[in-house]
Amino acid sequence: MASEAAACEVGVHPRTGQRWAQESGGRVPAGLLGPAGSSLTFDERIQIADLKLARWSVRAIARELGRDPSTISRELRRNDSSRGYGPHWAHRQAELRRSRPKSGKIGSCPRLRQAIEDGLEQEWSPEQIACRLRRDFPDDPELHVSHETTYQALYVQGRGELRRELTKALRTGRTRRKPHRQPYERRQRFVEPMVMLSDRPAEVEDRAVPGHWEGDLIIGTPNTSAIGTLVERSTRFTMLVHLPQRHDAIAVRDGVVAAITTLPEQLRGSLTWDQGSEMGLHHEIKVQADLPVYFCDPGSPWQRGTNENTNGLLRQYFPKGTDLSSHPRDHLADVAARLNGRPRKSLGWDTPAEALTRLLSSPQTNGVATTP
Template sequence: MGVARTVGVERGGLAGLRERFLARLDAVGNVTVVARELGVNRNTAFGWARKAGRGSVRVSRRHPGRREYERLRAGGVARREAARRVGVNERTAKDWDRGVKKSGTARTYPDGRRVDYAAGTVTMCGVTTAPVGLAALDKQLHPRFLTLSERERIRDLRASGHSLRAIGRALGRPASTIKRELDANSGSEGYHPYAAHRAAAARRPRPKERKLLREGRLRRFVGDALRRRWSPEQICHALLREHPNDESMRVSVETIYQALYFQARGGLKREVQAAVRSGRTRRKPHRDPDRRTPRFTDPMLMISERPAGIEDRAVPGHWEGDLIIGANGRSAIATLVERTTRYTMLVHLPGAAHDAETVRDGLVRTVQTLPAHLRGSLTWDQGSEMARHKQFTMATGMPVYFCDPASPWQRGSNENTNGLLRQYFPKGTDLSIHSPEDLEHVAQELNGRPRKTLDWDNPAERLRDLLTT
């Protein structure tokens, strides 16, 4: 009987608490606030509200005096006076004016930068810098920045009653520097040099939003150029030529590369591989040239016998050539690059054959489409595919000069072009699937790119000038 009475009392008390909770919820509107007032478990409170068909109204976290402060400021009242009238610290009022949001010990700024002053970290675009440590505090800075010893002198002189101008003269600094230091780093308990030095070190990085993360004309231009397989350096100079007076249309080569590799870290590896010519999704140091695989060694007419007039690229019509090889060495495309204009021609090799006879016939067929004054010479490496070089010379009138063994830089224009062509014809793929029309399309696109070595003209323009003069 006693137990039943106890249970009944408990049930009656719980029912009464529930009724008080619901009545209070009608007045306040927020379940969490009412549960905290009445000492009710939050989950229990939400269960009562749900069964009663009540909802929870979100409580604004704005300071109760914020609206009045904004009204005063709109009316022309000074920040210090408006802060005094609503009863907030002047630093809080300054944050309100600047649009800074506070959360615990952290502040989020309008530019997206989140600074946690307790942890000494700065977060921007999802990247958090390391906490401010001794290395950052002891870092040797430019003389325009205050040192810890100067901050200690500021504290001592200020405590002695010296004016801002007097402190500035003692330190050899403008009075405005002293004022900014005191305004930025003085707390409710005054100015403390060590805390001020830590705060200054935390603010120092000032990370900015990446240019190419923002939507706009610049991002669209860069994206379109990357889809056309332009390099970052080509894009930068094209921006300068097309928008000479628009400073907003500027981006550095490094910024483009960082944006690409930053995306790769975020999981967009397939898109980055399509945009970066190397196909890599992370940076890699250049390979030592001495470790490259050597070419075939079949001495012919050597490059040392090539006339000096060809070396300076002053006379057009001298070409460099090579093969790009497909999967398992079973297919190939021959490439020709004119040394003066960097104009590229791609030679279709029927089927999977790239023996000496097939290469000879393909080269003769392609070179004979050129006017006579553009048939000067051909420089090749010592590959066996040029075993019929004498027959090629007899058919075209072009002597063939061979590079020294393991010396690809002696036909550097062609080497560079072959690297560009790997965007279209990746290593390890079957090249025999590409028709002559496919090769012509790729050659036209490559010849339409602006080139640094041509003062950002493109090869097609340079060749056109040669043909029309």
């Protein structure tokens, strides 16, 4: 059993169970404590002592134990003495350092606490406070603190090092901290596996080959209205997808398929989208429109730069905070025509419509004969 499950079984706190497991030489299963793993066990400290006597390097010891080199280096720096590294003494010292309750730096230093409270009352951020203290008191380490320590003093229950009402002075005004998953904790976004941007053909990147599209939604008030946008990377030609009732995965699938299937086959190279829930049926878009779908990395809108720029241009016609469901299909077509009729510097002052017409009139497009 994992140490947490075993602790619940015998009726002790999970942290106590974890310590017992370490003291008995047990190991916590990999992955339960994140990529850094648990604290060093007694067996690992004995192994460190043996390998150090054998004159192994820090990195070699780390590889042997499956640990980060900084963990081994820190362990030796803390516990090595003139007599050498003693695993029994080192393990005892680690237990003493881990003892609770332990007062934090802010709670044990009235000057630091007052300085932080003064900064928060002036609506400074914890990072601004920490950096200013280091600049104003470079030779006074008692007043040096990281911004993360301040956040923990505000949000972590039981510490009570700063008044809870000071959270109102933060820009977010949150009384509770918003959790953020680490990259290794991310869950699979869709049932069907995504094909990421890194697997997209290299020919798409330089815009030399036409037929590769970027897509997204622009959202209106009250977050229930939306318009789909599709932009061809080579010509900047734009198509708008009418979504009058909803913008869930089914509606987006039907709208994108209906728009893409009006195009010649040689202009159905690929579609790049972000990881929004509206693309939950991306595998059906791929099959029905014969169009490979690629996904951007989380929080990376620049990977669809052409589409982001186009969405900004569209806000001239569809302002933020308005109900987008009020625009009929023919109005969307008119707006798309206006956008496709604008000369673009990136196209040598041709319009997207002219660039697409010239492309379709060419005897060959991407090595495939076309029909004007």
